[in-house]
Amino acid sequence: MGIRISHGIEGHSHGEQREQRGPKAIIFACRWCALIGADGAGKNRVQLPLNFRVIPVECAARVEPDSIIRAFSYGIDGVGVLGCHLGGCRYHNANHRALKRLDLLRKLLDTVGIGSGRLLTSFGTAHEYHQFAAILGGFFQELRGLPPLDEWARASTIGAIKYDP
Amino acid sequence: MDDKRTAICVLCRCYGEISDVIDLDSLKNMLTDHPLVSSAEIRDCLCLEADLEGLSETIRQSGANKVLIAACSPLARGDPILRGLKQRGIHPADLELVDIREGCAWIHKDNPQGATGKAWDLINMGLASLVRKERSEDTTTLVRHEVLVLGAGPAGLAAAASLGQLGVKVHLVERSKRPGGMLNLISRVAPDETSPQEKLAPYLKAVDENTNITYYPSTHIDSAEGTVGNFAVKVQDGDGVHTIHAGAVIVSTGAQALLPQGLYRYGKLKGVLSAIELERHLKAGPVQAQRIVFIQCVAARDQARPYCSAICCPVSLKNAMALRKEHPESEVFILHRDIICPGSTLEHYYRKTMAKGVKFIRFEEQNPPVIEGDDHVSTVRVYDTATGTMRELHADMVVLSTPLAAHKDTHGLARMLGLTQDHLGFLEVHPLMHPVETTVPGIFICGSARWPVLADRAITQGEAAAMKAFCLVSGQEIAALGLSQFKGEKFAIARVDQEACTGCGNCVHICPYEACTLGLVDGASKSTVDPMRCTGCGTCVAVCPNGSIQLPEQDAVVIGEMLAQSFS
Numbered sequence: 138m139g140i141r142i143s144h145g146i147e148g149h150s151h152g153e154q155r156e157q158r159g160p161k162a163i164i165f166a167c168r169w170c171a172l173i174g175a176d177g178a179g180k181n182r183v184q185l186p187l188n189f190r191v192i193p194v195e196c197a198a199r200v201e202p203d204s205i206i207r208a209f210s211y212g213i214d215g216v217g218v219l220g221c222h223l224g225g226c227r228y229h230n231a232n233h234r235a236l237k238r239l240d241l242l243r244k245l246l247d248t249v250g251i252g253s254g255r256l257l258t259s260f261g262t263a264h265e266y267h268q269f270a271a272i273l274g275g276f277f278q279e280l281r282g283l284p285p286l287d288e289w290a291r292a293s294t295i296g297a298i299k300y301d302p
Numbered sequence: 303m304d305d306k307r308t309a310i311c312v313l314c315r316c317y318g319e320i321s322d323v324i325d326l327d328s329l330k331n332m333l334t335d336h337p338l339v340s341s342a343e344i345r346d347c348l349c350l351e352a353d354l355e356g357l358s359e360t361i362r363q364s365g366a367n368k369v370l371i372a373a374c375s376p377l378a379r380g381d382p383i384l385r386g387l388k389q390r391g392i393h394p395a396d397l398e399l400v401d402i403r404e405g406c407a408w409i410h411k412d413n414p415q416g417a418t419g420k421a422w423d424l425i426n427m428g429l430a431s432l433v434r435k436e437r438s439e440d441t442t443t444l445v446r447h448e449v450l451v452l453g454a455g456p457a458g459l460a461a462a463a464s465l466g467q468l469g470v471k472v473h474l475v476e477r478s479k480r481p482g483g484m485l486n487l488i489s490r491v492a493p494d495e496t497s498p499q500e501k502l503a504p505y506l507k508a509v510d511e512n513t514n515i516t517y518y519p520s521t522h523i524d525s526a527e528g529t530v531g532n533f534a535v536k537v538q539d540g541d542g543v544h545t546i547h548a549g550a551v552i553v554s555t556g557a558q559a560l561l562p563q564g565l566y567r568y569g570k571l572k573g574v575l576s577a578i579e580l581e582r583h584l585k586a587g588p589v590q591a592q593r594i595v596f597i598q599c600v601a602a603r604d605q606a607r608p609y610c611s612a613i614c615c616p617v618s619l620k621n622a623m624a625l626r627k628e629h630p631e632s633e634v635f636i637l638h639r640d641i642i643c644p645g646s647t648l649e650h651y652y653r654k655t656m657a658k659g660v661k662f663i664r665f666e667e668q669n670p671p672v673i674e675g676d677d678h679v680s681t682v683r684v685y686d687t688a689t690g691t692m693r694e695l696h697a698d699m700v701v702l703s704t705p706l707a708a709h710k711d712t713h714g715l716a717r718m719l720g721l722t723q724d725h726l727g728f729l730e731v732h733p734l735m736h737p738v739e740t741t742v743p744g745i746f747i748c749g750s751a752r753w754p755v756l757a758d759r760a761i762t763q764g765e766a767a768a769m770k771a772f773c774l775v776s777g778q779e780i781a782a783l784g785l786s787q788f789k790g791e792k793f794a795i796a797r798v799d800q801e802a803c804t805g806c807g808n809c810v811h812i813c814p815y816e817a818c819t820l821g822l823v824d825g826a827s828k829s830t831v832d833p834m835r836c837t838g839c840g841t842c843v844a845v846c847p848n849g850s851i852q853l854p855e856q857d858a859v860v861i862g863e864m865l866a867q868s869f870s
Contacts, residue, residue: 161868161869163865163868172377173377175404175405176375176377176378176401176404176405178404178409179375179401179403179404179405179408179409180378180404180408182408182409182411183409184409184410184411184412185409185410187410187413187416187417187420188869190420190423190424190427190868190869191405192427192861192864192865192868194840194856195793195794195838195839195840195853195856196839196840196841198839198840198841198844199839199840199841199843199844199853199856200844201843201844201845201846201858202844203849203858204858204861204862204865207862207865208865208868211865211866211868211869212869213865213868213869224733225733225734226733227734227788227839228814228815228837228839228841229722229732229733229741229814229815230722230814231814231839231841234812234814234841235841235844238844238845
């Protein structure tokens, strides 16, 4: 299962009407914490912004920077990584390591011009449904202030990573 | 493409909870044309036994090898649905649950059209994951019905005695000549004031008489290898190096008493002792002192050691009472920052000490007592916070109560066994309600190696660790996926693509469980994962520079495909 670098992103057609729908976000939710918050938001019928998709992960530390960058290269405006509170990780101190790594990525995002504001990292703050809703609401508020990433990212992303199927 | 049309999609109406918002019929029509889907159907309520039975029958008849279920969240009824299908013989890797109720219908009630679009994306993400994901291979290991206990203090002795009684073969390794650990250094055991010999007698007897227990005095550990079920620990004694094989390891190596070097003129002025020296004097015979002052929290609960050692208060109460008993006319003061004696027994003990005439004075951290005297201690001056006055206490002996600190050799042991230490050097247990288990399966900690405890508590912990070890070694074999420290099975076990691995060692450094190791494979450095230690957290996946270590359940391709489908 090797990986291959390809130029351009084949096979991803993004509709032009996207801009009207507002920003899009991917939330990587640790299944011990933020996923419970997301689930709780559903149980409590909290109305949330439409354009977010949750990808459950076993631990926030599993989210590789590649995936986050790939999400941006697909024109997704914001990526959130929500994990357990520091010291409360189910996997020992894995989320400390995730925090450090994502802080580094934040610097990288600033350097390349995507901007660290598009990456939301939060630990231990989304376990309750109202916390999840508030974090998501705040993130969308922030993303609405930023220009859409679609065209810009697709034009400027050179060599998006594509994995061998 | 026909070979890929293997998935059957089942959409759940949830009696209108989902179908009132999401247009399931149009989703079904779109799914029928989907390149990966062989058939799609809508059901009323999958969590009902009848629907589940009908569904599994449909799956069997359709010959589909992948099943996608779009229903409620796994935390609601999703997990029972998956469990029910697994029980009916469907492999977990062929099942995918997409949450379109909590994750879509209920949170986008006011936008049915948007919700339907989102549900379509979510189903596509689920399909992308479903066609790709695998289940980690499970491995099993045979379990040795033997336990290695490191350290023959009260905790280790209690653990060994319990296991011996249960018929488990125990190897009890002690570094010094005598068993008993720190109890060998003290006069009486707080708070019941039995002698250490009395306290240890039943356990020593068990170790002597039980043929299951082998005792190795004056023995050091050299190295440790292996994993849960089969550890191989090399030990060294006077005769040479032996290897002890054990299914589980109990670490009860204890702590060491800190000496108050450089504090309160310790070592420079006669009559200033540490608590452990007083114990030695009390053990030897009556102590000749009339006016004794104890100072608590010396080198503890400060910036360097911001912890309460939890044993010094009961120990000082015990020694103060012993001194009063020897010389009823003597004056004993305990200068403290707070007397910490939790639980009904210790609180009662505190009150008993006060009733016996021991006097307590509280001081503050920023205003510690001052010891005066030219060649021998004469006076202790202390600011009493209760009265707001400076007190001058005549003293011919000052006892400094220092905390227990992590043993200086803990680091080497932790490195050898793959254990972790907290910032104070004590060995760490697995967080979240695992009081004796460590992050390494099959290794348990008890006694002061983990945290300073009184003898009684050490014994309790030793017995607890023994029971945990017994649960492990009493079986015939252990399955790697079942070694989850949470309910159910592990999410995954990391898998290394040996061809792609460059042997950089990132995963070795970052794994919180020391499951990855580098080794030579055909002359090249490669990482391998110990399936027993791996917990499937995926931390290694995120640091692998070329994606050669992956979780089969959710590899980078799955995440990539999910991202690609997320807003289609």
